[in-house]
Amino acid sequence: xxxxxxxxxxxxxxxxxxxxxxxxxxxxxxxxxxxxxxxxxxxxxxxxxxxxxxxxxxxxxxxxxxxxxxxxxxxxxxxxxxxxxxxxxxxxxxxxxxxxxxxxxxxxxxxxxxxxxxxxxxxxxxxxxxxxxxxxxxxxxxxxxxxxxxxxxxxxxx
Numbered sequence: 001x002x003x004x005x006x007x008x009x010x011x012x013x014x015x016x017x018x019x020x021x022x023x024x025x026x027x028x029x030x031x032x033x034x035x036x037x038x039x040x041x042x043x044x045x046x047x048x049x050x051x052x053x054x055x056x057x058x059x060x061x062x063x064x065x066x067x068x069x070x071x072x073x074x075x076x077x078x079x080x081x082x083x084x085x086x087x088x089x090x091x092x093x094x095x096x097x098x099x100x101x102x103x104x105x106x107x108x109x110x111x112x113x114x115x116x117x118x119x120x121x122x123x124x125x126x127x128x129x130x131x132x133x134x135x136x137x138x139x140x141x142x143x144x145x146x147x148x149x150x151x152x153x154x155x156x157x158x
Contacts, residue, residue: 029083032056033093039072040116044087047081056080077142095148098137098156101130111138111148120147129134130155 034048044056058069069090072078077093099113107124122143123129128135135158140150 001129020112027079029088032080034078036076036078038074038075039069044069044072044090046078054082056082057085059086062087063089064136065089067092093139094139095142096137097148098140099135101134101136102132104129104132111136119129122147123153124149126150126153128153 006007020158032046032048032054034046034054036048037045037053041044042058043056044062046054046056048054051097062069072090079091079093080087081089097111097113097119099111099119101109101121102112103110107122107129108124109121109130111119111121113119121138122140125140130153135156137154137156138148138150139152143149
């Protein structure tokens with residue numbers, strides 16, 4: 001008996017990749033990394049990590065992973081896929097770190113990462129605060145270039 005092969009739809013993600021951008025659309029695109037300077041109707045301005053600014057056009061086909069472009073705020077860290085001066089896809093950059101908690105003081109603590117780097121944590125959005133010595137994995141956004149505003153905290157087994 002011959003096996004029947006399933007064919008996958010070519011939309012929206014291209015062959016075999018439902019939900020992912022079509023690779024043909026991303027061909028010759030570039031990646032811009034930095035902080036949102038401003039968001040206006042049809043325009044997104046990013047301050048790149050090298051300090052330069054880039055103004056990009058946006059429209060109804062510009063996608064923000066996990067949200068709506070109108071929800072973007074100044075100083076949020078983003079990665080933007082760009083082609084011909086148009087923002088195709090925008091993603092909020094997230095910090096993902098693991099390590100040991102020390103110096104817990106209310107909504108603040110320090111994370112000693114596995115590689116030894118020490119990162120300040122803002123725990124104001126976390127209901128269950130960690131204790132000194134806890135081994136954790138955290139996910140959040142970088143608020144000031146160094147402090148991680150923790151959105152999710154998971155205890156790791158010791």
